[in-house]
Amino acid sequence: MQSCNSILRFPLLLLIVVVGGFCNTAKAANAANGELVEYTLVKTFPIEELKAFFKLHHIPKVVLPVVNGLNIYEVVYQTTYADKSIVKASGLLYVPVGSPDSLPLMVYNHGTEMCRDRSCDFTDEQSIGLAFSTEGYIVVLPDYVGLGKGERNQLYLNAATEAQATVDMLIACKKLLTQLKVKTNKQLFITGYSQGGHAAMATTQLLQKKYKSTLPVTASAPMSGPYNVEKTVFDSRKNKFEFPGFLYLLLISYIESTGDFKQLSNILNAPYDSILPALVYGDYPIDEIDKLLPDTIFKTIKPEFYTAFENDSNSGFRKYLRVNNVFDWKPEMPMQLCYCDKDEEVDFHNSILTYDAMKKNGATSVELWDAGKKFGHINCALFAVVYTKMFFDGFRNGHPGNHGPQFKRLLLNIGKLTVKSR
Numbered sequence: 001m002q003s004c005n006s007i008l009r010f011p012l013l014l015l016i017v018v019v020g021g022f023c024n025t026a027k028a029a030n031a032a033n034g035e036l037v038e039y040t041l042v043k044t045f046p047i048e049e050l051k052a053f054f055k056l057h058h059i060p061k062v063v064l065p066v067v068n069g070l071n072i073y074e075v076v077y078q079t080t081y082a083d084k085s086i087v088k089a090s091g092l093l094y095v096p097v098g099s100p101d102s103l104p105l106m107v108y109n110h111g112t113e114m115c116r117d118r119s120c121d122f123t124d125e126q127s128i129g130l131a132f133s134t135e136g137y138i139v140v141l142p143d144y145v146g147l148g149k150g151e152r153n154q155l156y157l158n159a160a161t162e163a164q165a166t167v168d169m170l171i172a173c174k175k176l177l178t179q180l181k182v183k184t185n186k187q188l189f190i191t192g193y194s195q196g197g198h199a200a201m202a203t204t205q206l207l208q209k210k211y212k213s214t215l216p217v218t219a220s221a222p223m224s225g226p227y228n229v230e231k232t233v234f235d236s237r238k239n240k241f242e243f244p245g246f247l248y249l250l251l252i253s254y255i256e257s258t259g260d261f262k263q264l265s266n267i268l269n270a271p272y273d274s275i276l277p278a279l280v281y282g283d284y285p286i287d288e289i290d291k292l293l294p295d296t297i298f299k300t301i302k303p304e305f306y307t308a309f310e311n312d313s314n315s316g317f318r319k320y321l322r323v324n325n326v327f328d329w330k331p332e333m334p335m336q337l338c339y340c341d342k343d344e345e346v347d348f349h350n351s352i353l354t355y356d357a358m359k360k361n362g363a364t365s366v367e368l369w370d371a372g373k374k375f376g377h378i379n380c381a382l383f384a385v386v387y388t389k390m391f392f393d394g395f396r397n398g399h400p401g402n403h404g405p406q407f408k409r410l411l412l413n414i415g416k417l418t419v420k421s422r
Contacts, residue, residue, distance in 0.1 A: 068096040112156070114289060159198070160202070193385070205326060220331065227326050264280070
């Protein structure tokens with residue numbers, strides 16, 4: 001069995017590939033929702049080690065300067081599942097060390113993962129935490145429910161649990177940071193890519209609705225997310241996908257959240273009804289599942305389920321998807337929506353539709369940002385993350401709305417010419 005990783009694979013320009021060990025585990029007594037269960041220091045990166053690594057891999061200082069070293073913790077805490085039960089969830093916390101200043105908090109919500117296991121190797125999307133925290137951001141990277149060391153099954157693109165798990169991790173991490181005597185300022189930034197874009201949007205909406213006085217958001221930057229879940233799935237029902245396994249994560253989320261079906265096999269055609277249920281509950285990586293599937297995903301679904309989905313907007317699955325839409329509301333904080341025109345996995349019109357809906361609802365600080373005309377889903381992530389960091393840096397530096405120094409934007413544009421369209 002292969003190791004479990006996100007479907008996103010980033011070029012080395014922004015990846016930081018380092019391996020850590022486990023040590024220093026502590027437990028919190030009388031844990032409750034949003035409280036620590038335990039935390040573990042998984043790796044310490046001295047500043048010189050980071051500088052040497054960046055130099056070795058030819059990452060220029062102008063792109064990613066190393067300002068501080070890091071301590072990285074694995075955090076286990078409690079949150080709420082779809083049925084309102086209290087469950088354990090987990091994630092990583094990146095803490096800069098050696099800074100005399102109070103530091104901002106930033107959430108990064110990761111993209112699609114099928115495997116429950118989450119190693120601490122700091123490759124792929126974990127490296128984004130390193131990229132931000134080496135310049136003074138305290139980074140919170142939730143696993144969501146059902147992944148990492150979490151309990152129960154993953155609820156894919158379930159807005160309520162994505163958002164609540166993220167907020168509860170923020171609350172738990174703020175308490176841990178107090179214990180560690182790490183000073184935070186009042187800035188809070190929210191971002192994420194792909195599924196993480198959806199989770200970032202859901203989290204931003206929840207924070208504005210219920211935590212405005214205690215966890216106000218400075219700025220939010222969802223990236224390439226399926227914000228209109230219902231339209232995204234419906235419009236792509238006959239499309240061919242390189243990674244078709246996401247449908248089964250959605251079906252599991254539907255089953256777990258609504259109880260309409262007791263088993264995934266009830267809605268699958270043979271032979272998938274006997275093959276897939278044993279593979280899609282967290283023990284296998286999504287690329288292994290994808291190899292077993294037709295590229296047109298609904299070919300595996302029983303005709304009666306598909307017919308109801310296609311013809312009845314009030315069918316159970318359609319209504320479930322609609323409940324998890326996160327595009328039609330009015331954000332009160334600055335928001336940047338990054339996307340790429342050639343995204344083959346998440347239709348870029350999600351970002352445009354969301355922008356239009358928010359402007360119609362009266363939002364005044366939302367903007368679209370095209371991260372690349374020629375890039376597909378994978379390479380779009382690289383540039384979207386850099387644009388997001390420059391967007392957030394503007395608020396940190398006292399220049400809200402600034403999208404980074406002109407020479408950095410020029411370097412990015414030059415870099416785009418050297419990266420293949422994928």
